[in-house]
Amino acid sequence: MKLLRVDMNQSLVQWEPVPPVYERLGGRALIARLLLEEVPPTCDALGPKNKLIFTPGLLGGCGATAAGRLSVGAKSPLTRGAKEANAGGTAGDALGKLGIKAVVIEGRAPRGNWSILRIRGGSAELLPDGDVPGSGTYRTSDLLQEKYGATSTVISIGQAGEMCLGGAGICVTGEAGQRSNHAARGGLGAVMGSKGLKAIVIDKPVGKVVPYADEELFRTAARNFAQKLINDPKLGTKGSQHLYGTASIVAAVNEMGAFPTRNFSNGNFEGLETLRGEYLREVTLNRGGQVGTRCMPGCVIACRNVYVDTNSKPIVGTLQFETIALLGSNLGLSSLDEVAQLNRMCNDFGLDTIETGAALGVAIEAGLGKFGDFESIRRLLAQVSEGTVLGRLIGSGAVATGRVLGIRRVPAAVGQAMPGYDPRSLKGNGVTYATSPQGADHTAGNAFGARKEVNPLGTQGQKELSLKLQIIAAMLDSTGLCLFARPPIITNPQLMVDMINGRYGWGWTVEDYDRANREVLRTELEFNRLAGLTAADYRIPEYMCDEPLPPHNVTFDVPTSDMASVFEAL
Amino acid sequence: MLEISVELFGQLSPLSPRRQALDLANHATVQDAAKLLELNADEIGLITINGVQSEMQDQLTSDSRLCFFPYITGG
Numbered sequence: 001m002k003l004l005r006v007d008m009n010q011s012l013v014q015w016e017p018v019p020p021v022y023e024r025l026g027g028r029a030l031i032a033r034l035l036l037e038e039v040p041p042t043c044d045a046l047g048p049k050n051k052l053i054f055t056p057g058l059l060g061g062c063g064a065t066a067a068g069r070l071s072v073g074a075k076s077p078l079t080r081g082a083k084e085a086n087a088g089g090t091a092g093d094a095l096g097k098l099g100i101k102a103v104v105i106e107g108r109a110p111r112g113n114w115s116i117l118r119i120r121g122g123s124a125e126l127l128p129d130g131d132v133p134g135s136g137t138y139r140t141s142d143l144l145q146e147k148y149g150a151t152s153t154v155i156s157i158g159q160a161g162e163m164c165l166g167g168a169g170i171c172v173t174g175e176a177g178q179r180s181n182h183a184a185r186g187g188l189g190a191v192m193g194s195k196g197l198k199a200i201v202i203d204k205p206v207g208k209v210v211p212y213a214d215e216e217l218f219r220t221a222a223r224n225f226a227q228k229l230i231n232d233p234k235l236g237t238k239g240s241q242h243l244y245g246t247a248s249i250v251a252a253v254n255e256m257g258a259f260p261t262r263n264f265s266n267g268n269f270e271g272l273e274t275l276r277g278e279y280l281r282e283v284t285l286n287r288g289g290q291v292g293t294r295c296m297p298g299c300v301i302a303c304r305n306v307y308v309d310t311n312s313k314p315i316v317g318t319l320q321f322e323t324i325a326l327l328g329s330n331l332g333l334s335s336l337d338e339v340a341q342l343n344r345m346c347n348d349f350g351l352d353t354i355e356t357g358a359a360l361g362v363a364i365e366a367g368l369g370k371f372g373d374f375e376s377i378r379r380l381l382a383q384v385s386e387g388t389v390l391g392r393l394i395g396s397g398a399v400a401t402g403r404v405l406g407i408r409r410v411p412a413a414v415g416q417a418m419p420g421y422d423p424r425s426l427k428g429n430g431v432t433y434a435t436s437p438q439g440a441d442h443t444a445g446n447a448f449g450a451r452k453e454v455n456p457l458g459t460q461g462q463k464e465l466s467l468k469l470q471i472i473a474a475m476l477d478s479t480g481l482c483l484f485a486r487p488p489i490i491t492n493p494q495l496m497v498d499m500i501n502g503r504y505g506w507g508w509t510v511e512d513y514d515r516a517n518r519e520v521l522r523t524e525l526e527f528n529r530l531a532g533l534t535a536a537d538y539r540i541p542e543y544m545c546d547e548p549l550p551p552h553n554v555t556f557d558v559p560t561s562d563m564a565s566v567f568e569a570l
Numbered sequence: 571m572l573e574i575s576v577e578l579f580g581q582l583s584p585l586s587p588r589r590q591a592l593d594l595a596n597h598a599t600v601q602d603a604a605k606l607l608e609l610n611a612d613e614i615g616l617i618t619i620n621g622v623q624s625e626m627q628d629q630l631t632s633d634s635r636l637c638f639f640p641y642i643t644g645g
Contacts, residue, residue, distance in 0.1 A: 233613065234641040240580050240615075241643060249642045251579050257621045268621075278580060321645070421644070448644030451616055456623055483645045551621060 001101040004124055006117055008195045009048065009107035013117070013124045018101045024506065027057035028084040028477035029516065030102055031073030032523040035082050041530035045077035045187070046164050046194040048108035054095070054155070054200070055103070057480020061096020061210045062218065062503055065226040066485035068093035068296040070155075070172055071477060076186040078166045078355070078397055078415045079439040080537075081528035083186035084477055086443075088295030088304075089172035090153045090204075092480050097208040098122075109196025114162075118148065120203040129198045133162060136348035136385065137171040140199055141179055148201045150177070156199035158350025159385045161189030165395035167355040168193065171347065174295055180317065181295050184352035185441055186416060187397070210503065218502025225495050228488035229300050241303045241484055242292050244277030246321040249448065251276045253325070256456060257552045258425035258448075260330040262371045263361035264411040264418070266550050267425045271334025275324050280305070280336060288312035301484050307340045315340040316347060322442070325420025326357025331364065332371030341374075342381060349385045351395060356381070358398035358410075358417030363390075366405035409543050414439030414533070421448055423540055424549040424556045426456045431466035431558055434540045435566045437524035443483055445469035457554055463562040467569060474520035475513075518570055525567065535564065572596055572632040576603060580640040582613065594630060601626040603636055615641030 003022070005014045025033055031053050035041075043049035052074045059067035070092035076083035086092075095103070098121065109115060114129040131147075132140045140156040153173055160168035168189025172181040212218050230236045240248035250272070253259045257267035273279065281291050289308035294301070295318070306317035319340055327346070328339040346353045360377060363369060368390070369376035383391030393401055398417040402410035411418040416439035423430025428447025433440035442448075445466050447456070454461040472490060476483055479496065489496045493510045501508055508516075544556045577589050586607050594602055600617055604626065616639035617624045630636065 232641075234615070234643045238581065240640050244580060246645055248580060249644055252616055252618075252637075252639050252642055253644075255618050255621055255637050255639075256623065276579075278583070443645065446644045449616070449642060451623065452625070484643055487643075 001099045003101050004103045004119070006103065006105045006126065007107050008105060008109040008115070008197065011109070011115065011126050013126060022101065024516070026060065026101070026478055027055055027069070027071035027086070027480055028073065028474060029520045030055050031071060031084045032082055032520050032527065034102070034104065035073065035075060036523050036527045039075055041075070041527050042532060043075065045075045045080065046190060050075045050191060052105040052188065052191045052195060053102050054091070055101065056092040056096040057478055058500055059503065060092045060480045062222070062499070063298060064222045064499055065229065066296065066299045066301055066482040067480045068096070068298070069480045069482060070095070070183065071480070072170050072183040072188050074188055074191040075531065076188070076439070077190050078187045078399070080415060081437055081439070081531050081533050082524040083188060083438060085169065085183035085185040085188055086477060087170070087172040087181040087183040088482070089174040089178065089181035090297060091155055091172045091202060093297050094153050094202045094205050096210060097205040099210070103200070105192070105195050105197055108194060113196050114198045115196055116144070116198055117200045119200065121205070132198055134159065137350050138179055138348050141171070141173050144199055144201050145173070149203060151204040153202040153204070154199055156350070157189045157192050158348055159387070160350045160395045161193035162198070163387060163392060163395065164190040164193045165384070165392060166190055166397040166400060167351050167359060167395045169350055169352045171350055175297060178295070178317070180347040182347065182352070185354065186439070189350050212503055213505025214502045217498055221495050221498035221502060225488055225499065226300050229485060232487050234487070235301045235484060240277070241301055244281050245291065245303045245305050245318060247277030247280045247319065247324055249277070249321055250324055253421060253448065256425055257549070258422045258456070260325050260411065260418070260420055260422055262332050263330060263365045263409060264422055267422050268551050269329035269334070271329065274334050274336060275328050275339070280307070280319065283336060284308065289314070296482070299482070301482065303484065307336065309337070316344040319343060322420045323353040323357070326354050330357050330361045331377055333374060333377070335374070338374040342378065345378070345381050349395070351384065354419050355397045355417045356394065358412065359394045359401040362398050362401045362407050362410055363394055363405060365409060366407050368405070410541060412440055413540055414537050416440045422549055424544055424554050425552055427459060427556065427558050428454060428456065428462045428465045428469070430540050430556050431462045431563060431566060432470060434538050435466065435563060436470055437521065437528050443473060445473050457552060459558045459562070462558050463566045467566050470521060471517050475517040478517065478520055521567070521570060538563070572598065572630065574603065574630050574632065574634040574636055576607065576636045576638070578607070578638050580642070582609060582638050582640050585609065598630050599626065600624060600628050600630065600636065603630065604638065609638060613640060614638050
């Protein structure tokens with residue numbers, strides 16, 4: 001495999017062999033190590049010393065189901081620490097098939113000089129970008145696929161990334177004209193914008209296959225893995241994830257009192273009936289939309305939907321749980337049509353719907369809009385692409401918005417907005433939000449659904465649960481595996497070890513593999529420590545420890561000593 | 571006797587009316603309610619009583635709102 005380095009200062013691209021230190025790493029593990037090795041931890045996240053890394057997981061391009069995610073990473077302008085966010089689409093698969101371990105974007109182009117990186121087979125070039133600056137991600141993807149081929153993959157930023165706003169994510173296209181798979185979290189779109197890189201175009205790698213050290217071992221394990229996913233009651237063709245998508249949990253999270261409502265002031269939303277996953281499926285199918293489609297080639301879970309308007313015209317794909325929570329109940333909106341429109345705007349501007357939904361909630365609390373009033377919210381959000389001062393503020397995320405507007409009720413930890421689970425009613429997620437080196441990110445260790453392990457409202461066992469989940473998340477993010485594909489690997493880690501050994505011939509044992517996953521967290525924690533993050537950063541906001549959350553009227557009360565000792569067993 | 575309210579979600583709801591009131595004997599458990607609704611325990615992924623995560627052996631009271639969810643996963 002090889003590494004592609006792109007020097008934005010000098011507009012140079014250079015291929016190099018993978019340095020030994022990175023050889024056995026992929027995805028999040030590679031990002032963590034590369035940041036620690038090559039990026040000064042205290043550097044300006046939007047400056048030339050930061051590096052933006054695109055990398056498939058270890059299984060990228062292999063054809064293992066649900067394993068084609070693209071990891072994107074850098075020092076985050078929001079958390080100030082190591083950040084990895086990943087997306088579906090075709091980029092992870094394409095890079096894996098091309099034998100590209102990572103694309104590393106370095107330096108910073110002069111302000112206003114925008115480029116596109118084009119990767120074709122074994123060559124790459126930086127091209128001046130005359131057409132797309134100022135465009136949203138939909139237009140950018142359309143224009144670039146028109147120019148470079150409809151089967152190419154486009155990775156792009158919208159206006160938010162161009163303006164280097166902290167809420168900016170990175171958008172990836174998928175199969176057959178699919179849009180809007182986002183590596184959304186942590187402000188990585190702002191880092192891409194700071195480099196002067198508007199988009200990456202990867203030509204479809206026709207006829208390319210990855211080499212296998214032991215193809216039979218790989219294929220047997222990959223087949224078993226896929227079959228176990230198909231048989232899983234959550235994930236198979238009769239499973240909730242396939243039938244209702246990620247929105248399958250809307251009602252459950254609400255019932256448990258953890259559904260963010262009106263800037264995290266309640267855990268129950270009275271307008272739930274028309275936000276539920278079951279309702280989303282019914283409306284989508286009645287209107288001629290799609291459910292049960294996939295975001296990555298060959299995925300057997302297929303939890304994506306295409307939400308359409310009353311004329312069957314697509315509004316957005318996919319409408320997800322986190323977006324329904326943060327742009328729906330959190331803003332007092334109970335109409336999926338309204339949530340979908342805000343979702344589309346965020347996707348087009350290249351904004352993380354979680355960060356932006358939280359920022360909008362804070363702005364409304366400051367009196368700049370009204371909960372439940374779609375038009376006032378739409379107008380606020382539209383200002384992001386217009387580049388007004390208020391728009392740039394909201395696009396900069398929840399913490400910045402709260403600070404400028406004088407609001408202390410900001411649902412964020414380690415500089416990043418909380419996703420769709422209030423930590424007061426789901427305390428395991430609170431532990432993850434406030435201790436993960438990734439900041440408040442449910443994908444770093446989601447405790448929802450850990451039935452029979454802990455009481456979500458209690459404090460006992462939360463730190464142990466969070467650590468276990470954080471190690472699993474590091475594994476998923478380093479192999480390119482989707483978060484939802486974890487059950488077979490948790491039950492039988494040997495499956496993953498066999499796939500990795502079949503691909504690379506490393507002779508790993510389950511113990512080696514476990515050590516590697518733990519090392520990801522250690523590396524990120526070390527980077528963050530060197531970047532200056534302290535216990536003062538790793539915490540749940542004070543108001544959540546004092547202000548009881550209805551309906552259970554609970555505060556976040558996991559002892560500080562537990563929070564401080566999560567990683568003692570790492 | 572005690573009367574409780576029940577709600578079924580996802581794939582469980584086509585089997586019975588989604589929302590209903592159930593009459594149960596005093597000291598009835600979640601399992602009793604599931605049996606009366608003819609739910610397959612293997613298809614129940616999450617149970618809540620008044621919003622609190624619960625299990626099959628938990629006892630119901632007359633103010634119980636009981637919810638049955640299929641297997642679901644967060645993310």
